[in-house]
Amino acid sequence: GAVVSQHPSWVICKSGTSVKIECRSLDFQATTMFWYRQFPKQSLMLMATSNEGSKATYEQGVEKDKFLINHASLTLSTLTVTSAHPEDSSFYICSASFAADTQYFGPGTRLTVL
């Protein structure tokens, strides 16, 4: 149980385009979903926290107009990287939670911006 999926697993796009990443909890309803970014050989950095039906809470230094998060249902959250640039190339990982403390991670999406 507690499976989280992400789609796509990898994406390559041109600079200036927008990319949408989906995060789904497959067998549970997630009250909270989290989005992380991981650059090569670095740790996971929390970007934002989202609760179903409400606006996401962004961490300091994360541009909310660039990284649009929509949490439309208890099983789906989306992250849209708008006007992507090469410096946005990274591994994006979501997680979902239905109980205090425990987060279930998705498999990640590798974004490469040319």
Add this chain to the structure above:
Amino acid sequence: GENVEQHPSTLSVQEGDSAVIKCTYSDSASNYFPWYKQELGKRPQLIIDIRSNVGEKKDQRIAVTLNKTAKHFSLHITETQPEDSAVYFCAAVRDDKIIFGKGTRLHILP
């Protein structure tokens, strides 16, 4: 906010020997401390965790200790095996927010 320091950044141990990774945290309100193992290009996997009301926890070859007073916690892996090679992250959690350490790259030498 919370700050988690992790050492060492790289660790090489002979197969069969023990590995120890140490972390410190700054926010005394953090009450949950998970450890994750991440293989290249994959999601972090929870391998063991400890809550602030417990001092030690063991699961087969893996153990974690917590010193709340000193704000230290450590991961111990005994009888290391080649499949233990990976990056390990400690983390501190407060109010559902996970703050990760910078990671330790563990190499198990044959």
